[in-house]
Each structure stands twice: as C-alpha cells, then as structure tokens.
Amino acid sequence: MDGLxxxxxxxxxxxxxxxxxKGDVEALLVNDDRNGWIDQQINLSYTNHVSQTLVQQQQRGQTTLTQEMRVCAWFDLALQDEAQLRQRVAFALSQILVVGDRDAQLAPYPLELANYYDILTTYAFSDYKTLLYHVTRSPIMGHYLTMVGNLPKSQTGVNPDQNYAREIMQLFTIGLNKLNPNGTIYLDQQGNPEANYDDADVEDMARIFTGWFMSNSSMNAPMEANDVYHDMESKEVLGESFPAGVGAEQELDHVLDVLVKHPNTAPNISTLLIKRFVTSNPTPAYVGRVSSVFKQTDGDLAAVIKAVLLDDEVNAEGSLFRAKLREPILAMTYLYRALDSKPGAGATITPNAMLYQDTFGQYPLGSPSVFNFYSPDYLPMGGLGEQGLTAPELEIIDWNQTVKMSNIAWKLVTDNGYKTSSNSSGELYPDVSDFVSASGDYSQLINLIANRFFGGEVPTDLAPRFEGLWNAKSDNNKPYSVSAMLYFAFISPNFMVQE
Structure with missing residues (x-):
C-alpha cells in the first residue's frame, strides 16, 4: 500500500x-498501489496506430489516406485507449527517436508513419537496445536520416553518409558531452567538458551503417542487409574495435550493444524521460537513481519508467525541481479526457485534429527537424533562465499559440458543452452533466473542478475568481457558470504548470 x-x-x-x-484517481486510491497499476498497464492489450488510421479512412469513406487521418487516429487512442501508460511512453519516445512528416520524403506516407509509431508503441516497455534495433531498421528512419542504401567508399569513391551515424550517438544514445552517472556534465582537470566522440568515430560509425536496403521497396517492412554493399573492413568506434569480415547484421548488433552500454546513455536517456514525464529540472540525485536502474537492467524500459514515475521526487512540493509546463497537445488531451469528450452524432472516431498544425505548435511525428519541437535544454529569458532552469516546452509557446488553443477550449466547453441532442459527427462533445448538476451548490461544483483539474485542491489565488464567475450568474442561470469556470481552470497557470 502506498498511502497516497x-x-x-x-x-x-x-x-x-x-x-x-472521471473516476481515475478514486480507482487508484482504492488499490493504493502505483507499482501494480503500472504492471497492469504494461500488460493491457492496446490498439495499434496503423489499424486505427485505417478505421479513420474507412469511416470517413475516403479513397486517399491522409496525414490528418493519422493524427486523428493518434487522438482516438490518446483519448480512448485503455493502455494509457503505453500511449504516453510512446509519445515521449517519439520526441527522442524523432522522424517527421514535414520531410518531403515522408509526407506521402501517413500509414507508414503510423507503422513507425507502432514500433514505439510495441517496444515501449522492451529493453532500449531492442527498441533501437527496430527503429534503426525502419525504412521511415532510413529515409529520414538517409541511411537507406548507404554504400561504402569502395563502391562510390566517397565516404558513406554520416547522418544516422551522427544522430544515433548525439540524440538517441550517448549525447554530445560526457556525463557523470547523475546526469551532470563531466569536467576535465581544466574544468572543461569533454566530447563523447570525434569525427573519426562518426566516420567509422557511418561505415557500420552501410549495406541496408528497403525490402521489396516497402516503406513498412524492416530494411534488409546486403553484405555485398556493406563495408567489411575493420573499424573502431568509441574505443571499441570492430574486426574485418563482419556482416551488417552482426555489426548492427555489436554497435547497438556498445551504444546502450556506454556510460553516457543511461544518464542521458534517463534525463530525457524524466523531463518528458515529471519535471523540466530533475535533481542530480533523481537522475542518478533512474540512471542506475537503466544500467542495472541493460536499459529495460519498463523498469526505467517505473523508476521515473515512482521516485520520491514525483511528490515533492514547493520545489523548483518539481515542475514542468504542459506540452500544448497534452494539455488538450487532458481537457478532452477530463470532460470525457466523445464524437457527436454516434460517430466513433475523432472527427478533426483541431487545426493541429496551426494550433498546438506540435503534433505526433510532426517535428520540423530531428531535434524535436523544442530543445530539452531550452533556457527561457527571464527569471527561469537567470536561475539556470530549463523550460523546454516554452520554446514553442507564445501568445499566438496560446490564444488559438484557448479558442478551441472555449468552443469545446461553451458551444459543444451544452449540446446534448443536436450535435454533429464533425465535432467532439464533452460531458459536463455532473458539473451542471452540481452548479446550484458552489461548494460541490468547485470540489468537482478541483478534483478534475487541480489534484483535489483549489489554488488559493484562483478561489475568489472562481467564486466571482459563479456569483455572476443568477440562481436560475447557475448552469451557465460551468463553461466559464471550466475554461478558466484550463487556461490558468496553476493547471498549465505541473508541480
């Protein structure tokens, strides 16, 4: 029992x-066992993104499958799939192992991008090496980071493409600079950081990733190795020798082992995951504990995610090291789920993606570059930056984006929130009936809002504002205070900053 x-x-x-x-917190409190909840989530069956994207196409009656259908399928699963932890982990991984449909080569392939996302979903709780293996062999990744068809110098007269070789080190595993086990930068005797790799490492790493080709021109099937086009000469990467005469498959297995077991990978990936789930500024002790689990389990992601979510610092209060800004798209999924929003007119699919390209500043597999929508080390101007505190999500949030997202939220809780019979299949409709039923009793209504949006506690600075919104309506019109109060809860800094 956790005693939560x-x-x-x-x-x-x-x-x-x-x-x-609604009811999620109460159900967890009955069992009072977060570890058991995680185990249950890991073992839940789940819907894959390819099948749901095809459902989107079929129910729309369209002959051409689009990226919007893929994104709407993502919303279907984010809002309705029971395997919530798997969906959340996959989304976090999609911002580390990045591909994007803004790449001209990938834009025509929505179903194949959904298939790539399914790699992240399927292997969300595998060991990190297995996940990297399937990501590396994906033709989507092969095209995005130009590894597919990479040929050795003996075939072309020039060095092989270094794109994937560089990013698998910099972004997917060890990072640029050496780290201590607790994620802090390692400094040499002169107080300077040390690079993890040099140009020679990149060059030989690129040679390892030669000889991989599409299988029958498929953008879905894993790439296949052809050793006729693989660099079979000896190599040395990160101080590890790769002998001559070894084929592409064996070298891939060897290099992934080297990368995952490198002393930098555990603290680097642990830090990135903590930032995606819990806090933008984890303490070194927190990173050290998660990193230790990563090392001890050879990167078992199920164990690592447990370490991230069950650490004592998750429940720290009043600390600068226990806060993160909600990502725009996750703020919206929270609102939709909190109000049990469903498609109208008996539809079963998310009907539109809420103008996602213009509204959120992010969407699944829509990053403008391999560096994700924002840097995990982004230091905003002002008080946070002056204290050396990162706020990654602020890099994509400005007043324009905030106003657009707020408008969608206002439409949801006002125009759609009070429609109970006359609705269309082109919109999502929230269920605000319990709030409306409680609207005649301020204490009951504010407790519902506090439980749904603020962890059961009304923020003291917001309490008089909520009461003012309720008092502004006459006794007969109290139900119409609900939309304004829900909207105010959503746009408040107290909700948008998780702490």
Missing part, C-alpha cells in the same frame, strides 16, 4: 496518462 493522498494519486496519473478521466 488524493493529490499524490492525481500527480502520478497526470504524469502517467494522456489526461485524468
């Missing part, structure tokens, strides 16, 4: 799901 308070249970579910639905 309502607030602690809410914090945990906020980090582990795409948004807390």
């Amino acid at each position: 308070s309502y607030k602690q249970a809410s914090k945990f579910l906020d980090a582990a799901t795409m948004g807390i639905k």
